[in-house]
Amino acid sequence: MFESLTQRFSSAFASLQGKKELTDDNIEEGLREVRAALLEADVHFQLAREFVENVRQRVVGQAVVPGVAPTEQFVHAVHAALVELMGPEDSALEVAKSPPTVILMAGLQGAGKTTTTAKLARFLRDKHGRRPLLVAADIKRPAAVEQLTVLGRKLDVPVFHEEGLTAPEVCARGVAQAKARGCDVVLLDTAGRLHIDDELMEELAEIAGRTNPHNQVLVVDAMTGQDAIRSAQVFHDRLNLTGVILTKMDGDARGGAAVSLKAVTGCPILFLGTGEKIEDLDAFHAERMAGRILGMGDVVGLVEEAQEKISETEAQAAYEKMVLGSFTLEDMLAQIRMFRRLGPMKKVLGMLPGMGGLMDQVDVDDRKMNRLEALFTSMTPRERLHPEVLDMSRRRRIARGSGQESSAVNELLKSFKAMKQVMKQMNKMGLGAKLGAKAKKNTLKGLSKDGELAADSGGLLGGLFGGGGPKLPGFGGGAAGGAGSAGPGGLGGLGGLGDMLGGGPRPMGSSATRKSGSKRKQKQKRKKGRKGGGKR
């Protein structure tokens, strides 16, 4: 998501790389790049100007901190300005004191209202234990009612609609129905409309007037251009919006709308639609989004995802295996499967620090993962537990069984050995144990400070990827390195599995020993980062 913005920012920061101090000249140069990056990303013109001013003031006003590179200071300022622009943090939906809570969904045609309405209903039911009622009030688009009905049936959420009524009438009755049926949330799916269509905007105002919605949500296509601002403003004037949901975030939208909307409407971004599936709706966090835009990744998000999809005991077991050194192919398979549960590779990798700007270079194909799994499943349980029995004949059989070359089997075993080696080294250095103790407490439980979190999840994911923990998201570390991390360094972090996936521009199977050296360094760095870091 937002790859191009991330890349442009990286090049802005690259222009400052290696500079000893920030001077008016190099600040100007960096700012010009930042402005160009914003404009190219469809950020509103006026806003881009203000944003650059904001960054300038932060940078100029900053005292020189000894030991902090100018680039880092600059990135820090941009990050802070982005958070300010997109914040406040963790905005939530308003809940009515006496149910039902009414949520009005509005937006332009094709923004994704109906799909988002269904996603939101599922979210509220599964994550907040609510009993939602969907109201199909889009009587304009052919089969829109049918669409919501089908979605409701799939979700097992009731859908209300009555033929022959106007949209405001349908909505008003829907709310009454919710009371009667004991539903505590009503979602009103309205027709898509242009903000300049007075008649339809009037209808929307009437719906709001008759149902007194506690939440008036504007659904916006993340790919909209400069016009997003204008239409959002008009919707806001007519409706009194309480929040915005951005859809189609899984595309390569440049993020201009996301960055601009909060500033223009003054209402928070609540959720992001991130995929085709009904559960692809993520809560919005300004800080994390800023991190992702700047290529710092979203480790918090990743851990939350892990928390939801991987059980604690499972993670614990995997961790202990790694730490104790009793790691087998069976465990490696379990870890791969665990990892895959987090979502498509591309999404997961995109959340890793330093990966943001790289995503279009890395052609991550989930089918490669399937092939990898096929290798494991073509082994006997005994082979998985005792990889040392794998002689040539067995390897050939496995290759045939999985429909691949024997070299694939060898590649896998090489990565396995490399992973094991790294774990041993970690143990020798005593890092494993320490990390283990911390991890037990933090990795998949309460989220602690950023620094720690990065370290812990780095440990877990690093293990999965052959121990080559990803770059740290400490300021500058991940992002300022933007240009740097676009090189083999960032990808190298993917380690063993990355090799086998062979997606990156890096040659396959580059030496594991070379990596483990830098890995050790990274581990140490990570440890340090934990003491110093932890800004939240």
Place this chain on the structure above:
Amino acid sequence: MGLFDRLKNRLTRTRSALSDGIAGLFSGGRAMDDTLLAELEELLYTSDLGLLATEIVEDLSRRHRRGEVRGEDDVRASLRATLLDRLPAKEECGEITLDASPTVILVVGVNGSGKTTSIAKLAHRFHTQGRQVLVGACDTFRAAAADQLEIWADRSDVQIVRKDEGADPAAVAFEALETADVLGYDIVLLDTAGRLHTQKNLMDELKKIHRVLGKKKEGAPHEVWLVIDGTNGQNAIQQAKLFTAAVEVTGVIVAKLDGTAKGGAVFAITHELGLPVRYIGTGESLELLEPFDPEAFVDAVLATD
């Protein structure tokens, strides 16, 4: 009412923002200077012209220094020339003769760009021209997408081929083509599911539809039209690139140009990818689909009353 007037009416908003904006810049006899040029650049940016805006203004500023561009009229003339220059020649755009029998048109685009509505409008248009039109509901993914298309088909009185939700879209395409062959339809319009251009598996699905059609009948699909949401910004260019890479897009339809959106991305798309714009959608009702005429488009954008 002539084409020019119709366009002008439908594109009122586009026109008023850009054209009136230019008028506003020069109001009160303001002289042309750097501040004015900066404001002009801003104005052009808000029309989603992207980096083209900077190019245009830099060019204007250069020629202003040489004394070639002096005031509002010069700016307008120069803008018109530059914008027109960015669009393909008139004969390359707009409606084309569809003479294969049947002509298969695959319609693709991202989610919510306006594919189904555009298909309905196309079906209506071709039907009124006396062609035998068949539509195929290859969007088997989105809930009730086929129902939506069927309602439109009924309204324009054309036939539809559909299968159950979750069916293989390529199978629907195949069946539609077969039906058209057997029953002698002239034009087959295939509606596909919206897909983000970044989703590899979905783009592969599209390739499959394309492949299956080609196997069934040589030359099919004869046209692949990409529907772009006129309110999309610079991202539209990326969409066009990736869709073209997957299925060789042959033409573009720009939908939803009746809002305040500028469709500025049209200039970049046609310029960078050399894709002709076939039609523009300018409203909700069935007949609001205009063959694209570059001059009329630019004039409508820049017109003053």
